[in-house]
Amino acid sequence: MPQLETxxxxxxxxxxxxSFVILYVLMAKLALPRVAEVVDGxxxxxxxxxxxxxxxxxxxxxAIADYEQALAAARAKAQAIAGETRARISAEQAAVKARLEAxxxxxxxxxxxxxxxxxxxxxxxxxxxxxxxxxxxVARLSGTAPSNDAVEAAVAQALAKRSA
Amino acid sequence: xAAEQHSPLEQFKVxxxxxxxxxxxxxxxxxxxxxxxxxxxxxxAVLLMVYxxxxxxxxxxxLQSVAELSYEFVANxxxxxxxxxxxxxxxxxxxxxxxxxMANMLGMVPYSFTVTSHIIVTFALAIVVFLGITAIAIxxxxxxxxxxxxxxxxxxxLAPIIVPIEIISYLSRPISLSLRLCANMxxxxxxxxxxxxxxxxxxxxGGVLSASGILPLIMVTALTALEFLIAFLQAYxxxxxxxxxxxxxxxxxxx
Numbered sequence: 001m002p003q004l005e006t007x008x009x010x011x012x013x014x015x016x017x018x019s020f021v022i023l024y025v026l027m028a029k030l031a032l033p034r035v036a037e038v039v040d041g042x043x044x045x046x047x048x049x050x051x052x053x054x055x056x057x058x059x060x061x062x063a064i065a066d067y068e069q070a071l072a073a074a075r076a077k078a079q080a081i082a083g084e085t086r087a088r089i090s091a092e093q094a095a096v097k098a099r100l101e102a103x104x105x106x107x108x109x110x111x112x113x114x115x116x117x118x119x120x121x122x123x124x125x126x127x128x129x130x131x132x133x134x135x136x137x138v139a140r141l142s143g144t145a146p147s148n149d150a151v152e153a154a155v156a157q158a159l160a161k162r163s164a
Numbered sequence: 165x166a167a168e169q170h171s172p173l174e175q176f177k178v179x180x181x182x183x184x185x186x187x188x189x190x191x192x193x194x195x196x197x198x199x200x201x202x203x204x205x206x207x208x209a210v211l212l213m214v215y216x217x218x219x220x221x222x223x224x225x226x227l228q229s230v231a232e233l234s235y236e237f238v239a240n241x242x243x244x245x246x247x248x249x250x251x252x253x254x255x256x257x258x259x260x261x262x263x264x265x266m267a268n269m270l271g272m273v274p275y276s277f278t279v280t281s282h283i284i285v286t287f288a289l290a291i292v293v294f295l296g297i298t299a300i301a302i303x304x305x306x307x308x309x310x311x312x313x314x315x316x317x318x319x320x321x322l323a324p325i326i327v328p329i330e331i332i333s334y335l336s337r338p339i340s341l342s343l344r345l346c347a348n349m350x351x352x353x354x355x356x357x358x359x360x361x362x363x364x365x366x367x368x369x370g371g372v373l374s375a376s377g378i379l380p381l382i383m384v385t386a387l388t389a390l391e392f393l394i395a396f397l398q399a400y401x402x403x404x405x406x407x408x409x410x411x412x413x414x415x416x417x418x419x
Contacts, residue, residue, distance in 0.1 A: 001173060002282075003350070008178040008198070009284045011190050015199035016285055023206045023263055028255035031213035035235040038220045038228075045222065 130155045172357035176281055176350070197277045198285070205266035205279065213262070234262065238403065245407040249414035256296075257410075260289065261403035264345065268395035271349065272388070280398075281349035283342060290342035293406050301413035308416065341405055348398050352391045359384040 002008070135151045138144075180188050182195040190196065212234070216227035224232055238258045242250045250257075264280055271278030279285055302309045313330040314323060362380035366373065 002176040002178060003284070003346075005178065007190050008196070008282075010192050011180075011194040011196055012178065012198050012282060012284050013288055014192050015195070015202050016279075016288055019199075019202040019206045020259065020263060020289075023209055024256065024259045026206075026210055027213065027259045027262070031210070031217065031231075032235065032255055032258060034217050034220065035213065035232060038217065038224075039232060039235065042222055 127152070127155055127159070130159070172354045172361065175277070175353060175357060178282075198279055198282065201267065201270055201277045201279045202285075204270055205263055208266040208270065209259075209262040234258075238262075241404055241407055245404065246411045247415060250407070250410060253410055257403055257406055260293070260406060261399055264289070264402050265396065265399035268349065268399055269392075271353065272392060272395055278349050278353055280345055281353060283346045286342035286346040287338065289402075290338040290345075293341065293409070294338035297406075297409045297413045300410070301416065304414060305416045312412070312416070337409065341402065345398050345402055348394055352387075352394055356384060356387055356391060359387060 131148070131151045134155055135146055135148070138146045138151070178190070178196045178198050180190055180194050180196050181200060183191065183193050185191045185194065212227065213231050216231035219225065219228065221228060235258070238261050239254060242254045242257055246253070267279040270276055271281065301312075313327050313334065315326070315330070318326055359380045363377050363384065366377035366380060368374075369376075
């Protein structure tokens, strides 16, 4: 069995020592620090990136909150302005309406007064025209001119009967 | 010569390549096939861990992934089994793991030599681990180290039985550590060679019987896959047992 040939022990041990010491030195001084650097660097970079993302998220949330606050303030202000304007406009409208109504009432009253006057004037004119016409008719028919008072009384009586 | 070539143990023979003595005899510094494969294991490990990491990419390529994976694998092993006290021994455990792994894997190449199939090599590694860890344990714990052989809570009258058992168990660690690795490699490679020999001899029988050579061929294929698993597993076992022994030495509780 080759494993038990004691003559091979010494050279095997010598070369095992040589190769293992070289391996250990290369691993401990060169390879492993390099791998550690890369692995740790990657982990740090990941952590940093995650932190950066969290920070940006916080900033975004803050910006959104600020925006919403500004929006709410602007909305409230707009509502206040609108309410104020509405109140002002309705007050103005009410004033204009009251003025117009007063004017209309005044004009109506004046118009009614002038209509009444015109009506009375017309009625008065009608009486005299009717009396004249009646006295003419009577004079033609009877040949005698009736007295003014009688004609007027008859006209007044006839008019009263008409309007009754 | 032909008969010797076919011996399943022929593959383990140590042959002088350079620096030989008179008539091909071996001297202390003689460079043999064993030396060659030790050097190749170192070259393989350096290729993986130094050449593989040459770009130091943030997003690793294939070889860099393997290098980082090996690093993380052993780093986690040391962290989980030894704890923070084991950090300074990580390069040694890593070298041990990668050396055994490379030697086992190179041994799977046909016509190659398996360094770890020689008890003298595995025993040398195991005795270095054993003596080193014992030295660390005594340096860290002083006289308290010897309470290891008398566990706390054991009645005094049991001491004459317990103490010798504990001492024998402790002293047998390097033997079990080295034999486990060596025997696994020896048995695995011998079995492969025996079944491969069956393939040749069954085909050589001629006629219909030649076809039956397929059976040991299937066997040898399956065994090769198993041997790759064992090659990795034994490197892992060697490293993790070293971690467990180290953990005992550096984390010994003081009462």
